[in-house]
Amino acid sequence: MNMKEVLTSVLFVVVLCATAQAERYQPPEPIERSHFIFFLDNPVYVEQADSILNQTRLKLGRLLHDTLDYKAKVYIVDDVGYFKTIIRGSFPDWGAAAAYPPRHLIAIKSPDKFNPGKSLAELLAHEYTHLVIASRCGFYRPPRWFDEGMAMMTSTEWSWSDNLTMSKTAVFGEFLPLAEIEKVNRFNEDRAHVAYSQSYLTVRYFFDEYGINAVNRFLDQITAGKSIDKALVAATGSNYSEFEDEVEIYLSKHYNIVTLYVDTMYLWLVLAIVVIVGVFLKYRKRRHYYRQWEEEEKLHSTDFDYGDPDNPEQLDDDEPWRH
Numbered sequence: 001m002n003m004k005e006v007l008t009s010v011l012f013v014v015v016l017c018a019t020a021q022a023e024r025y026q027p028p029e030p031i032e033r034s035h036f037i038f039f040l041d042n043p044v045y046v047e048q049a050d051s052i053l054n055q056t057r058l059k060l061g062r063l064l065h066d067t068l069d070y071k072a073k074v075y076i077v078d079d080v081g082y083f084k085t086i087i088r089g090s091f092p093d094w095g096a097a098a099a100y101p102p103r104h105l106i107a108i109k110s111p112d113k114f115n116p117g118k119s120l121a122e123l124l125a126h127e128y129t130h131l132v133i134a135s136r137c138g139f140y141r142p143p144r145w146f147d148e149g150m151a152m153m154t155s156t157e158w159s160w161s162d163n164l165t166m167s168k169t170a171v172f173g174e175f176l177p178l179a180e181i182e183k184v185n186r187f188n189e190d191r192a193h194v195a196y197s198q199s200y201l202t203v204r205y206f207f208d209e210y211g212i213n214a215v216n217r218f219l220d221q222i223t224a225g226k227s228i229d230k231a232l233v234a235a236t237g238s239n240y241s242e243f244e245d246e247v248e249i250y251l252s253k254h255y256n257i258v259t260l261y262v263d264t265m266y267l268w269l270v271l272a273i274v275v276i277v278g279v280f281l282k283y284r285k286r287r288h289y290y291r292q293w294e295e296e297e298k299l300h301s302t303d304f305d306y307g308d309p310d311n312p313e314q315l316d317d318d319e320p321w322r323h
Contacts, residue, residue, distance in 0.1 A: 025079045037071050041078040042112055049074060049124055056125040056154060057132075063154070065216050066136040072128065073105040076120075078113045094189040099127040101134035118157065125155035138223050145181045146218075148196055149203030162197045163255075169194050170255035178202065178244050198251070205250050210236050 031038040033050045035057060040046055053074070061067050077083050084091065086107040087098045096116030097108040106127040111120055118126075129151040133142060141147075152158065169175060176198055184195045206215055214235045221231035229240040236243060 025082055027082060028075075028077070030073075032071075035068070035071055037073045039073065039075045039077070041076065041110055045076055045120065048120065049076065052121045052124045053128055056128050059154060060129060060132045063212060063215075064132060064136050064150075064219065066132060068104075068132060068135050070104050072131055073103070074124070075105060075107040076110050077107070078110045080109065080114075083107055083109055090185070092185055092187075092189075092192070094192065097123040097127050099130035099134075101131055104131070106131065122155045122157050126151040126157065129154040133219075136219055136223065140222050140225055142219065142222050143178065143182070143228050144184060145178045145195075145199040145202050146206075147199075148181070148184065149199035149201070152196060152200040153203055153207075158197075158200060162193075162200070165193050165197050166201065166251065166255045169198070170252060175248055175251060178240075178247070201251060201254075202247050205247055206236075209246075209250075 028039045028041050028043075031040065031043065031046050033046075034054075036050060036053055038046050038049060040049075053072075057067060075083075075086055077086070086105065087100050088103075089100075091098060096114065096118065097106065099106050106124070108120070108123050108127070109116055116123060130147060133147055133150060174194065176195055178198075181195045181199055184192055187195060206218075218231045218235035221234045222228070226234070232243045233239050238246060
């Protein structure tokens with residue numbers, strides 16, 4: 001058998017196995033609620049998911065002055081092949097969830113089978129935000145940093161690890177140009193972490209510095225087909241380059257060598273506490289063992305009299321002076 005025949009045979013087996021697996025998997029049936037349609041391999045998530053999404057819906061209504069005019073379809077599935085079929089496109093291996101606005105859906109890898117690294121609540125709120133932003137902007141798309149930053153802000157995903165990431169990024173001068181974040185799906189996991197964290201802080205700055213009305217003026221301009229540069233001028237008075245400089249100054253003030261030192265000190269403090277607790281538990285376990293051993297010694301005395309070896313029938317006279 002030549003190499004071509006071998007490769008053909010291997011490919012045939014792979015396709016056959018994939019087909020068999022696809023045939024075994026049964027897609028979930030729809031479960032309809034007031035604002036959402038759920039497709040869940042494990043229906044136990046339906047109430048939790050519906051509650052989280054309704055809270056997110058209200059929050060985005062206040063922040064973006066808009067809600068969806070359709071029922072979003074929400075998939076939480078166990079089968080990775082079916083997941084890829086739903087989203088219909090390339091997807092990074094580190095990704096756990098995706099929003100697909102043209103089909104009005106969210107797809108999430110089920111926490112029953114995968115380890116997404118984030119809670120189901122965070123994933124649902126994050127992806128639903130993408131749907132709302134897409135609806136808010138109509139035929140046009142806002143910059144990726146706004147889309148991802150807004151999704152992180154809505155889902156309150158910020159954590160100590162994000163703080164540490166941004167402190168390291170600031171110290172080593174590795175802030176990303178905002179336009180480069182458009183390519184985040186092609187980044188490796190570490191670079192993507194920087195992109196998401198920086199996006200969140202940029203949107204946070206936008207809201208804190210200019211307010212909700214300015215953010216919505218920016219989105220109104222995007223919806224009207226204006227460039228990002230003109231939309232930012234209308235909303236903030238700064239063009240894209242000037243706004244990016246503002247953000248970098250803001251980031252440098254809040255993340256630097258001091259915050260890196262504090263963040264790493266926090267890490268060492270946590271590790272020290274873990275070690276101390278571990279030593280204490282080990283000591284307590286050993287102490288319990290010794291106490292148990294002493295109690296057993298009391299119950300099983302080793303002070304025996306084995307008699308006179310020359311005359312086994314006679315007991316040893318340990319106190320001859322009494323005669």
